Amino acid sequence: MNIEAIKAIYRFEMARTFRTMVQSILAPVLTTSLYFIVFGAAIGSRMTGIGEVSYGAFIVPGLIMLSVLTESIGNASFGIHMPKWSGTIFELLSAPVSTTEIVLGYVGAATTKSVMIGLVILATSTLFVPLQVLHPGWMLLMLLVTAFAFSLFGFMLGIWATSWEKLTIVPSLVITPLAFLGGSFYSLDVLPPLWRTVTLFNPVVYLVSTFRWCFHGKADVNLIGSIAFIAAFVALCLAITTWMIRSGWRLRS
Amino acid sequence: MRPVALDIQSLSKTYKAGHHALRNISLQIPRGEIFALLGPNGAGKTTLIGIACGLVNATSGSIHIEGHNVASEFRTARKLVGLVPQELTTEAFETVQAAVAHSRGLFGLQPNPSKLEQVLRSLALWDKRDTRVSQLSGGMKRRVLIAKALVHEPRVLFLDEPSAGVDVELRRDIWNVVRGLRDQGVTILLTTHYIEEAEQIADRVGVINKGELVLVEETHSLIRRMGQRQLVLNLVSPLQQLPAALAPWAPALSADGLSLRCNFAQDISGTETALLLQTLSSAAIAVRDLQTQQSSLEEIFVQLVRSKS
Numbered sequence: 001m002n003i004e005a006i007k008a009i010y011r012f013e014m015a016r017t018f019r020t021m022v023q024s025i026l027a028p029v030l031t032t033s034l035y036f037i038v039f040g041a042a043i044g045s046r047m048t049g050i051g052e053v054s055y056g057a058f059i060v061p062g063l064i065m066l067s068v069l070t071e072s073i074g075n076a077s078f079g080i081h082m083p084k085w086s087g088t089i090f091e092l093l094s095a096p097v098s099t100t101e102i103v104l105g106y107v108g109a110a111t112t113k114s115v116m117i118g119l120v121i122l123a124t125s126t127l128f129v130p131l132q133v134l135h136p137g138w139m140l141l142m143l144l145v146t147a148f149a150f151s152l153f154g155f156m157l158g159i160w161a162t163s164w165e166k167l168t169i170v171p172s173l174v175i176t177p178l179a180f181l182g183g184s185f186y187s188l189d190v191l192p193p194l195w196r197t198v199t200l201f202n203p204v205v206y207l208v209s210t211f212r213w214c215f216h217g218k219a220d221v222n223l224i225g226s227i228a229f230i231a232a233f234v235a236l237c238l239a240i241t242t243w244m245i246r247s248g249w250r251l252r253s
Numbered sequence: 254m255r256p257v258a259l260d261i262q263s264l265s266k267t268y269k270a271g272h273h274a275l276r277n278i279s280l281q282i283p284r285g286e287i288f289a290l291l292g293p294n295g296a297g298k299t300t301l302i303g304i305a306c307g308l309v310n311a312t313s314g315s316i317h318i319e320g321h322n323v324a325s326e327f328r329t330a331r332k333l334v335g336l337v338p339q340e341l342t343t344e345a346f347e348t349v350q351a352a353v354a355h356s357r358g359l360f361g362l363q364p365n366p367s368k369l370e371q372v373l374r375s376l377a378l379w380d381k382r383d384t385r386v387s388q389l390s391g392g393m394k395r396r397v398l399i400a401k402a403l404v405h406e407p408r409v410l411f412l413d414e415p416s417a418g419v420d421v422e423l424r425r426d427i428w429n430v431v432r433g434l435r436d437q438g439v440t441i442l443l444t445t446h447y448i449e450e451a452e453q454i455a456d457r458v459g460v461i462n463k464g465e466l467v468l469v470e471e472t473h474s475l476i477r478r479m480g481q482r483q484l485v486l487n488l489v490s491p492l493q494q495l496p497a498a499l500a501p502w503a504p505a506l507s508a509d510g511l512s513l514r515c516n517f518a519q520d521i522s523g524t525e526t527a528l529l530l531q532t533l534s535s536a537a538i539a540v541r542d543l544q545t546q547q548s549s550l551e552e553i554f555v556q557l558v559r560s561k562s
Contacts, residue, residue: 002328002361003361004357004358004359004360004361004362004363005358005359005360005361007358008354008355008357008358008359009358009359011355011358012347012351012355015347015351016346019346086342086344086345087338087340087342088342088343088344090306090308090336090338090342091336091356091359091401092359093306093307093308094306094307094308094331094334094336095331095359095360096327096328096329096330096331096332096360096361097359098328248310252307252308252309252310253268253303253308253309253310
């Protein structure tokens with residue numbers, strides 16, 4: 001295992017995060033605060049709580065997931081697409097690094113950043129609503145696994161994309177709608193039966209539901225099923241990424 | 254016989270669009286040699302380097318670096334290889350120091366501040382170590398690329414057009430670095446458009462054209478073998494007729510009869526000029542002035558590429 005290479009890639013990517021600290025950390029915090037002001041205070045005050053939880057507290061897990069998904073994808077896809085675009089990727093391709101090392105370096109750094117953002121949003125939310133986390137250990141694990149899974153997805157996207165436009169198409173046309181319709185702002189119980197069934201095909205539902213269980217002890221969907229889904233998603237992304245790097249698809253000519 | 258550092262066997266590359274970039278290339282470069290690959294644009298030079306460094310997948314054939322196959326033993330092989338690409342592709346926002354240190358890490362080596370300093374100093378980059386790469390001039394960026402390729406102490410170095418667009422000072426610095434590496438036993442393959450560069454520093458040259466290796470030969474013997482030397486004699490009084498004694502040199506007389514051009518092959522003993530002058534003297538032809546002209550590698554190269562295409 002080329003540990004030095006993993007460290008080099010990780011440090012390089014984290015340096016980028018810290019260089020753009022304001023944009024990286026402050027922007028998601030501001031966005032989340034706006035959500036709280038609009039949904040939590042302005043609209044939420046007129047809404048009844050969901051179960052025993054106030055609406056403001058109910059949306060916290062969903063808001064964190066929303067940011068973690070978009071940040072993971074955005075950060076990891078940029079991390080690999082930028083060198084592809086500028087040509088500096090020649091160095092990575094000519095270095096003695098394996099798929100595992102490349103993934104651990106790039107995806108590890110993107111995951112770290114997303115987890116940091118998730119925790120900062122969590123801390124911010126306590127300023128707006130009284131919050132309890134029933135299963136903090138599981139909450140951290142879920143945060144980590146989700147950040148890793150979608151960083152991996154973003155990494156794939158960065159290799160797949162042949163232009164900057166393509167890089168933004170998938171997050172804005174696929175991920176954002178899925179995230180918004182994934183039960184971040186409402187319980188699936190409020191949906192008519194037909195829409196509830198349709199919603200179950202949305203993978204984000206499982207993430208948000210499981211994550212919410214960590215906070216409030218109540219999930220919309222079966223916990224085991226959710227964990228199986230997340231594991232399957234990670235396995236699929238890993239398989240595709242491994243094939244991409246080994247074959248050199250859109251990397252080597 | 255020195256061990257072979259770079260062993261290329263029957264290498265071919267056909268791109269998806271159908272372009273045959275390399276056709277059955279075989280080439281062995283011994284350890285510690287400076288080898289210059291010459292060829293026109295699109296001849297396949299960069300593709301060859303790309304396959305050796307893992308940027309391009311070969312269609313068939315193999316490359317071994319110090320005995321390690323670059324495809325099946327990529328980890329061992331690539332550790333031994335340094336690459337300076339043709340394009341100025343450097344990180345933008347990192348400092349010179351961070352960019353170079355990053356390269357060392359990628360190749361699996363622990364940070365080594367004294368090695369880093371030595372490489373940066375050898376390329377006159379030490380004073381710029383805290384400058385962002387994007388703020389450097391083109392020549393300085395080229396130096397950074399070289400530093401990045403050297404900081405992991407490669408055994409085989411590929412330089413793709415190292416002196417394209419660089420000033421005289423940098424070119425001299427690059428040559429010094431290359432010679433210094435060769436003295437340490439590093440094997441160097443460089444591609445170049447500047448024939449002068451090959452003449453100056455390469456032990457052997459290879460000429461590649463349309464994906465085929467047209468010729469591989471020691472630089473000096475190639476110039477000797479293929480090169481022509483001409484002796485131009487300016488005469489005191491016009492010559493009406495060429496003396497028969499001059500026939501071996503295939504002389505050509507100018508229209509005014511005042512200038513005589515004689516041809517030599519390069520592989521002559523060195524006494525031939527004296528012999529020619531003696532012949533002229535015995536024929537009572539007075540010489541006012543003389544000059545010699547030697548064909549450069551460039552002319553040989555143009556001849557070769559023309560004759561093969």
